[in-house]
Amino acid sequence: MNIRETVQSPQIDPQKIDRLAELAIxxxxxLEPGQDLLVxxxxxxxxxxxxxxxxxxxxxxxxxxxxxxxEEIALARYRHARNESFDRAPAWLYExxxxxxxxxxxxxxxxxxxxxxxxxxxxxxxxxxxxxxAIAYGPARDRITAFSINWNIVAYPTxxxxxxxxxxxxxxxxxxxLADAIFSASRADGPDPLADWQRHNGELRARSAWLNERRFxxxxxxxxGTDLTIGLADGHEWMGGESRARNGITCNxxxxxxxxxxxxxxxxxxxxxxxxxxxxxxxSLIDGIEVRFEGGRIVSAKASRGEAVLHKLLxxxxxxxxxxxxxxxxxxxxxxxSRLLFYNTLFDENAACHxxxxxxxxxxxxxxxxxxxxxxIARGGNRSFIHxxxxxxxxxxxxxxxxxDGRREAVFRKGEWT
Amino acid sequence: MNIRETVQSPQIDPQKIDRLAELAIxxxxxLEPGQDLLVxxxxxxxxxxxxxxxxxxxxxxxxxxxxxxxEEIALARYRHARNESFDRAPAWLYExxxxxxxxxxxxxxxxxxxxxxxxxxxxxxxxxxxxxxAIAYGPARDRITAFSINWNIVAYPTxxxxxxxxxxxxxxxxxxxLADAIFSASRADGPDPLADWQRHNGELRARSAWLNERRFxxxxxxxxGTDLTIGLADGHEWMGGESRARNGITCNxxxxxxxxxxxxxxxxxxxxxxxxxxxxxxxSLIDGIEVRFEGGRIVSAKASRGEAVLHKLLxxxxxxxxxxxxxxxxxxxxxxxSRLLFYNTLFDENAACHxxxxxxxxxxxxxxxxxxxxxxIARGGNRSFIHxxxxxxxxxxxxxxxxxDGRREAVFRKGEWT
Ligand SMILES: [Zn+2]
Ligand SMILES: [Zn+2]
Ligand SMILES: [Zn+2]
Ligand SMILES: [Zn+2]
Numbered sequence: 146m147n148i149r150e151t152v153q154s155p156q157i158d159p160q161k162i163d164r165l166a167e168l169a170i171x172x173x174x175x176l177e178p179g180q181d182l183l184v185x186x187x188x189x190x191x192x193x194x195x196x197x198x199x200x201x202x203x204x205x206x207x208x209x210x211x212x213x214x215x216e217e218i219a220l221a222r223y224r225h226a227r228n229e230s231f232d233r234a235p236a237w238l239y240e241x242x243x244x245x246x247x248x249x250x251x252x253x254x255x256x257x258x259x260x261x262x263x264x265x266x267x268x269x270x271x272x273x274x275x276x277x278x279a280i281a282y283g284p285a286r287d288r289i290t291a292f293s294i295n296w297n298i299v300a301y302p303t304x305x306x307x308x309x310x311x312x313x314x315x316x317x318x319x320x321x322x323l324a325d326a327i328f329s330a331s332r333a334d335g336p337d338p339l340a341d342w343q344r345h346n347g348e349l350r351a352r353s354a355w356l357n358e359r360r361f362x363x364x365x366x367x368x369x370g371t372d373l374t375i376g377l378a379d380g381h382e383w384m385g386g387e388s389r390a391r392n393g394i395t396c397n398x399x400x401x402x403x404x405x406x407x408x409x410x411x412x413x414x415x416x417x418x419x420x421x422x423x424x425x426x427x428x429s430l431i432d433g434i435e436v437r438f439e440g441g442r443i444v445s446a447k448a449s450r451g452e453a454v455l456h457k458l459l460x461x462x463x464x465x466x467x468x469x470x471x472x473x474x475x476x477x478x479x480x481x482x483s484r485l486l487f488y489n490t491l492f493d494e495n496a497a498c499h500x501x502x503x504x505x506x507x508x509x510x511x512x513x514x515x516x517x518x519x520x521x522i523a524r525g526g527n528r529s530f531i532h533x534x535x536x537x538x539x540x541x542x543x544x545x546x547x548x549x550d551g552r553r554e555a556v557f558r559k560g561e562w563t
Numbered sequence: 564m565n566i567r568e569t570v571q572s573p574q575i576d577p578q579k580i581d582r583l584a585e586l587a588i589x590x591x592x593x594l595e596p597g598q599d600l601l602v603x604x605x606x607x608x609x610x611x612x613x614x615x616x617x618x619x620x621x622x623x624x625x626x627x628x629x630x631x632x633x634e635e636i637a638l639a640r641y642r643h644a645r646n647e648s649f650d651r652a653p654a655w656l657y658e659x660x661x662x663x664x665x666x667x668x669x670x671x672x673x674x675x676x677x678x679x680x681x682x683x684x685x686x687x688x689x690x691x692x693x694x695x696x697a698i699a700y701g702p703a704r705d706r707i708t709a710f711s712i713n714w715n716i717v718a719y720p721t722x723x724x725x726x727x728x729x730x731x732x733x734x735x736x737x738x739x740x741l742a743d744a745i746f747s748a749s750r751a752d753g754p755d756p757l758a759d760w761q762r763h764n765g766e767l768r769a770r771s772a773w774l775n776e777r778r779f780x781x782x783x784x785x786x787x788g789t790d791l792t793i794g795l796a797d798g799h800e801w802m803g804g805e806s807r808a809r810n811g812i813t814c815n816x817x818x819x820x821x822x823x824x825x826x827x828x829x830x831x832x833x834x835x836x837x838x839x840x841x842x843x844x845x846x847s848l849i850d851g852i853e854v855r856f857e858g859g860r861i862v863s864a865k866a867s868r869g870e871a872v873l874h875k876l877l878x879x880x881x882x883x884x885x886x887x888x889x890x891x892x893x894x895x896x897x898x899x900x901s902r903l904l905f906y907n908t909l910f911d912e913n914a915a916c917h918x919x920x921x922x923x924x925x926x927x928x929x930x931x932x933x934x935x936x937x938x939x940i941a942r943g944g945n946r947s948f949i950h951x952x953x954x955x956x957x958x959x960x961x962x963x964x965x966x967x968d969g970r971r972e973a974v975f976r977k978g979e980w981t
Contacts, residue, residue: 206648224617227620237660245656
């Protein structure tokens with residue numbers, strides 16, 4: 146067959162693909178003339194990558210460099226490679242990406258992988274391969290977490306992903322349903338997606354501003370299986386929606402996004418918390434997470450599913466046991482209301498309040514751009530090779546903001562902003 | 564559609580794909596346990612890349628990193644990018660590849676692009692983009708021309724390529740015919756391809772040994788439109804078929820290969836020569852090349868087609884006007900006998916005697932591994948950002964070997980070994 150002509154699924158509306166591509170370039174990245182662009186995507190997302198290349202060049206892009214990954218090749222490793230393979234990672238490639246970002250190359254990631262791709266593989270190998278990759282990825286990740294350049298993540302519906310979200314539907318129908326859900330959650334299906342995003346960004350900006358006026362010392366979470374106090378970092382700043390990268394470009398890193406978020410204090414988290422949605426991590430599913438924090442550190446952790454993967458994850462490095470992000474999302478968010486479990490953090494984290502293990506965003510500090518690594522750590526920022534979000538919100542979650550003097554204000558009640 | 568299930572063309576025999584993959588890993592690369600592997604391929608060659616990953620991991624590969632390119636994205640640049648884009652290249656990526664090779668990563672290139680992809684684009688932009696890419700590619704190319712690591716090129720039949728080779732056939736039939744031609748020329752369609760390659764390598768080794776005993780000072784070519792004397796570099800060595808890389812691995816860089824070749828003297832080429840087959844260069848076709856050499860340098864050049872691209876190519880750098888390779892292929896070679904024009908150098912150069920503009924192979928010197936760049940140049944080796952082979956052989960070509968004392972020996976008569 147001719148991949149050029151038939152790679153397009155009839156289940157996925159080409160006009161919506163084009164609108165999502167335009168959104169990724171003009172709202173997600175706000176790509177500026179002369180910027181190069183690095184795109185990573187599963188090969189099944191090729192129809193979107195092609196439209197992204199067109200919109201990038203129309204916006205004046207220098208060079209668009211795509212990296213297409215393939216699930217079959219990823220699986221071939223687990224099926225055929227010898228044991229030593231699982232400690233390897235392409236450090237040279239990630240160092241190169243870091244250099245590209247230093248040269249002001251923008252970064253677009255298209256997600257769409259089968260979230261359970263590695264579910265049947267040896268968790269020990271999955272963990273080792275994930276750790277080796279996370280360590281090697283450092284030079285690229287550092288520029289992204291430091292927000293050196295404009296970056297964006299969008300999603301594309303693939304058959305493998307659709308099968309997981311709609312296991313009871315025929316494949317074509319599942320793909321069509323997932324496509325609708327992605328275009329809708331990404332606000333790419335209205336008559337004027339650019340205007341819709343402008344309004345949405347305004348609402349998120351207002352929520353962040355309210356929290357930044359309050360300057361809470363900590364947040365206190367209560368709900369089923371949860372009684373958790375999360376100290377906020379000294380000089381933390383709440384953010385949401387669009388944000389200004391260090392290269393001066395104001396972009397929307399996540400499409401979709403419904404969260405406002407900031408940096409917790411890595412040493413001031415106490416109590417216990419239970420996850421409310423499954424976490425899909427590097428092809429494995431972790432569900433029913435229950436952890437206890439002491440002095441900011443996870444001292445015990447269990448899971449009803451994927452506990453071995455969770456423990457590998459926590460053992461990545463010292464920072465993997467501490468928090469790097471706390472995020473607020475109302476239970477009434479459109480993604481939550483879709484009642485779908487996407488098995489993908491980009492979507493599921495925007496359906497519920499969540500926290501992240503690992504690396505913090507230096508951007509989530511007042512004057513974060515001017516802080517050194519040591520200053521960030523002194524203020525309670527966390528360092529790690531990982532950054533993994535997991536969902537703790539539900540319609541039974543209450544959150545109080547606690548001031549330094551002990552005064553309390555209701556922030557969330559039954560999963561909604563007060 | 565599900566790319567995983569339907570990317571396979573029914574016109575291409577999966578068993579032959581698998582045999583070609585095995586040949587690439589076990590004969591082309593002789594991949595050693597623990598070696599990483601970098602694979603570049605057009606996205607349409609994904610079925611071969613997947614089998615290559617399987618055979619690589621079965622051979623003990625560390626990590627297989629595929630880079631899939633897409634013709635539509637390449638065209639999007641020419642259709643939509645602003646003028647400045649055509650001076651850009653991903654230097655960071657090629658520097659990274661250079662580092663990977665320094666870390667003993669093996670290199671596999673799968674060719675299969677539509678050879679005329681860029682034929683309708685502005686030759687000035689094609690030339691600039693090609694030059695920018697050639698310059699940026701230096702760190703990767705240097706390791707390949709210096710033969711630092713085992714590398715291999717194989718081909719995969721794609722619909723765009725098949726359309727060019729068989730313009731009068733329906734697309735399915737064209738693809739099936741091209742697939743047959745590739746598997747046959749690659750000696751991948753017999754019952755025991757590994758044994759066939761062992762025998763073939765033995766024959767090429769015998770031809771090289773004969774030429775290395777003779778130690779000709781120059782070769783004198785005569786034929787229609789051709790009266791050319793090519794001085795051979797001081798201490799040149801003829802090679803063919805398998806060859807030992809500096810990392811100690813004996814590999815077969817080209818599948819297919821029918822040539823024995825060595826390094827000409829960059830300053831001792833005199834006379835004129837006419838090409839006998841079209842040259843497909845970076846998506847454009849150059850045909851009817853006629854050039855005149857003085858003191859090793861091309862002082863005049865014309866072409867009946869693609870002359871502008873030829874002139875851009877010659878203007879790449881000073882070394883682009885001098886020779887870096889001279890290769891002998893009998894007119895009776897199987898690829899020549901197929902009477903097909905593949906519009907691809909890997910195949911067409913193995914149908915005819917050829918010469919290459921640009922960079923020489925340091926390997927084609929006695930003790931080439933120990934020579935410095937300056938020593939190679941002192942012996943007549945050429946340096947350039949390009950290495951472009953073009954075909955000058957036919958059944959009307961005679962070649963004499965000329966000794967330093969003027970003595971002559973017939974090497975080729977009417978396109979065949981004497
Ligand atoms: Zn978040
Ligand atoms: Zn996060
Ligand atoms: Zn050659
Ligand atoms: Zn050559």
